[in-house]
Amino acid sequence: xxxxxxxxxxxxxxxxxxxxxxxxxxxxxxxxxxxxxxxxxxxxxxxxxxxxxxxxxxxxxxxxxxxxxxxxxxxxxxxxxxxxxxxxxxxxxxxxxxxxxxxxxxxxxxxxxxxxxxxxxxxxxxxxxxxxxxxxxxxxxxxxxxxxxxxxxxxxxxxxxxxxxxxxxxxxxxxxxxxxxxxxxxxxxxxxxxxxxxxxxxxxxxxxxxxxxxxxxxxxxxxxx
Numbered sequence: 001x002x003x004x005x006x007x008x009x010x011x012x013x014x015x016x017x018x019x020x021x022x023x024x025x026x027x028x029x030x031x032x033x034x035x036x037x038x039x040x041x042x043x044x045x046x047x048x049x050x051x052x053x054x055x056x057x058x059x060x061x062x063x064x065x066x067x068x069x070x071x072x073x074x075x076x077x078x079x080x081x082x083x084x085x086x087x088x089x090x091x092x093x094x095x096x097x098x099x100x101x102x103x104x105x106x107x108x109x110x111x112x113x114x115x116x117x118x119x120x121x122x123x124x125x126x127x128x129x130x131x132x133x134x135x136x137x138x139x140x141x142x143x144x145x146x147x148x149x150x151x152x153x154x155x156x157x158x159x160x161x162x163x164x165x166x167x168x169x170x171x172x173x174x175x176x177x178x179x180x181x182x183x184x185x186x187x188x189x190x191x192x193x194x195x196x197x198x199x200x201x202x203x204x205x206x207x208x209x210x211x212x213x214x215x216x217x218x219x220x221x222x223x224x225x
Contacts, residue, residue, distance in 0.1 A: 001164045007121040007130045011191070014122035015184055018177070024125035029068050029174045029211065036210045038085035038156075039099065039220065041144070041203055042076040045168070049117055049196030050075055053129060053170055056120075056190055060127075060171060063182045068172040073214040077115065077131055077166050079203055080144050084156045085210045091218070094154055100221045102151060103205060106143050112225045113137065115166050117195035120187050125173050127187060129195055131166030137200075138164065172211070201225050 017023055028034045045053075050072045057069050082099065083089060113136040117129045141163065148155045177183060203223045209216035 003130070003132055003165060006165065007119070007167075010123065011121040014124050015187075017124045018122065018180055019184060021180070022124065023173055023177065023180075025173050025175060026068070026125055029172060034210065035087045036085035037089045037091075037207065037216075038081060038083040039091075039094075039205065039207050040081050040083075040212075041079035041103065041205055042212070043079055043115070043166075043200050043203055044076050045115075045117060046196065046198040047072075049198050052193075052195040053117075056193070056195075057170060059186060060183065063179050063186060064177060066175045066178070068174040068211075070168075070170045071214065074212050074217075075168055075170065076212055077168050078163060079137070080141055080157060080163065082148065082155055082157065082205075085208070086156075091207050096220050098153055100205065102147055102153065103144070103221075103223060106140065106147050107203065107223045107225065110136070110140060110225050112199050112201040114197055114199055116197040117168070119192045120190045121167070122187065126169045127171040128167045128169050131168060133166040137166060140203075 014023075028036075053070075053075060054072065060067070061069065083094075113134045115134075115137070116132045118132060119130045121128050121130050145157055148157055202225060205220040205223070206212075207218040207220055
């Protein structure tokens with residue numbers, strides 16, 4: 001996949017929809033009846049990169065204060081949704097150590113690698129930071145896919161889509177946009193902004209809600225690279 005082309009296409013299509021008012025508002029963010037949980041392998045950017053993201057988010061808050069903004073603790077890249085979030089999933093339904101052992105076998109000989117967060121793209125419901133990755137991450141994903149599909153462990157890898165990017169969602173639309181064009185103009189200014197390059201030397205397995213909110217997330221294991 002050519003990531004630049006992918007992000008550009010997504011941006012063009014989504015910005016047109018947002019400008020036309022055809023964006024999507026997520027009504028479950030503030031719901032007390034959202035019981036979608038799963039387990040996920042995630043990467044977390046370093047503090048400098050997150051600080052740059054927060055500076056951008058501060059500017060967005062001045063334009064659209066009612067939207068949902070990701071805190072430092074929640075910003076992440078999804079390596080693999082091992083069990084995609086669904087209503088009714090609880091941690092006691094699986095044996096966590098079996099998952100840890102399988103993932104450890106995949107990752108034990110893997111070395112650290114770098115990811116660059118450069119520029120923004122969008123979806124009809126979100127603003128995302130564009131992540132650019134080395135082949136190492138996709139190699140890890142491919143071996144994980146094979147390992148899980150050869151096992152008898154509960155998993156739903158690639159059921160929604162086969163993840164190939166390294167983006168990070170930083171804003172979700174939780175209410176009608178008050179100043180959509182001002183938001184889009186600001187996003188355009190950051191289309192090529194360099195938020196930072198960081199070394200990935202650990203991958204974390206977590207039990208999580210749909211939005212990866214810290215107060216719901218339970219760390220299950222950290223794998224060192």
